[in-house]
């Protein structure tokens with residue numbers, strides 16, 4: 001690691017005590033006081049870092065019955081791998097699948113179903129008793145989940161499974177012996193789970209609370225005996241969340257300068273931050289329905305604890321909310337809530353909410369104070385910084401809006417814990433963009449640390465801070481995009497055209513995926529013009545592919561358009577000046593520049609080759 005600014009692992013120890021407090025909602029592990037249910041759920045979701053909680057154990061150990069209640073308690077969806085297999089087999093029961101196709105076929109289905117579920121949004125996932133025995137599934141769980149084993153004694157299990165009688169492996173004359181043999185085989189492997197909880201014959205609610213206690217202790221890295229009274233223990237506990245040192249990046253815009261604070265647990269501290277910049281102010285929180293469900297309670301609680309009067313304005317998730325009708329309603333709701341100029345309009349959400357709420361803040365009473373609390377990676381590294389706000393019109397994206405800077409940005413990496421992986425990846429494309437614009441060291445660091453950025457809060461804080469510093473530097477030089485700020489559009493001329501041609505259908509392409517393809521296209525186009533080497537372009541593509549981003553136009557599902565359609569879409573982009581196309585091209589990694597008046601024929605011929613490329 002060659003840059004001093006990238007030494008993100010320093011100073012962890014100093015924050016250990018402080019972070020332990022945040023992790024369990026203000027109660028220290030030592031104090032032993034009860035943790036409010038929502039706080040503990042939030043702390044556990046935060047410690048899961050966007051991974052699923054995978055329940056492992058024998059038949060009858062409580063994976064489904066406890067799992068469903070646990071999921072509800074944690075505010076996560078519950079998924080049952082066996083139920084999904086039955087659904088995939090058009091309702092055929094598991095004993096029937098075993099009887100008709102054999103165990104090998106069943107295990108194969110199970111492996112695929114679990115891989116699919118782990119690739120989706122974080123959930124509590126109950127797996128069948130044999131699932132964790134499969135090496136591939138174990139590796140997948142390790143990569144995308146935190147495993148929790150319900151460890152139950154032989155007599156407890158036997159009693160429970162006898163009550164049911166639908167377990168194919170126990171259809172024998174001596175189920176007790178079969179169960180014993182299965183336990184002997186499986187328990188050494190189950191012991192590899194991250195957390196183990198003793199499954200006892202107590203009411204389900206008691207088991208749920210004991211499991212939550214175990215998860216909280218795991219989340220703060222507490223020693224097993226301190227809080228868990230012997231009902232839980234850690235087997236091969238992976239590193240619990242590391243303490244995080246927050247970082248502050250200043251956007252230097254004179255008397256409109258503001259801070260971007262990047263760290264963990266910031267939603268919980270938002271009240272203190274707001275009280276500091278706007279003492280006595282009331283706050284209208286604009287958010288979307290997804291984020292309202294997942295993040296709003298913690299934010300509201302924090303603001304109200306600091307004596308801040310709050311109103312929540314909730315819009316539909318998605319690009320459709322960046323529209324005149326929704327903008328009108330948000331403005332009216334802000335006025336209805338008696339928000340004055342010195343009060344705060346706060347955007348809690350991704351780029352859609354940030355752009356919409358920012359434009360409303362710029363417009364209501366000719367400008368109210370504005371704070372961004374971005375909850376997607378894209379918003380944390382890009383849209384919340386720099387003051388571009390606005391909505392879409394039938395003529396195109398972002399065509400009505402204003403430059404309006406926030407007074408503060410709070411980027412809480414814990415908020416990313418609930419973000420779907422696909423959205424996280426999309427934001428990562430924008431992170432890579434900063435390396436490619438003018439920071440080859442950062443790109444190299446990302447090549448070496450991508451896995452950490454996808455899994456580790458400290459690495460995320462570092463990547464987001466470097467990205468924000470890079471954007472802040474460019475914005476301070478050219479706030480209203482008269483020159484250099486256009487560099488931030490690296491990959492976007494291609495990306496926007498792709499988005500337009502798929503009609504902004506997020507099933508096929510989300511913004512960041514368009515940017516990923518656009519970044520590779522910008523480098524390949526630069527190489528075709530002899531500006532940079534093909535090796536550089538390939539290096540960019542390799543890195544983005546490695547993290548699971550699309551890099552070729554053909555990667556877009558159902559792509560049928562040709563080079564001329566792409567050109568047309570590019571000409572509709574608002575960055576077209578007098579018919580000539582402006583591109584951001586590169587002389588190498590970290591050496592991008594604004595290239596004006598690019599010949600249309602060169603672009604067409606490049607696009608033809610690209611669309612034909614395998």
Ligand SMILES: NC(=O)c1ccc[n+]([C@@H]2O[C@H](COP(=O)([O-])OP(=O)(O)OC[C@H]3O[C@@H](n4cnc5c(N)ncnc54)[C@H](O)[C@@H]3O)[C@@H](O)[C@H]2O)c1
Nearest residue numbers: 290317318350351352353375376378379383388415418419
């Ligand atoms: N202003 C700027 O400078 C700028 C820069 C880049 C992009 N943008 C704009 O940003 C928008 C795209 O932003 P985006 O990618 O953040 O999309 P988004 O705001 O639509 O969020 C993506 C999805 O993630 C959900 N979500 C948000 N936070 C979540 C969380 N923590 N957990 C679970 N789900 C969560 C949202 O509900 C939504 O469904 C576009 O409208 C684009 O034009 C603006």
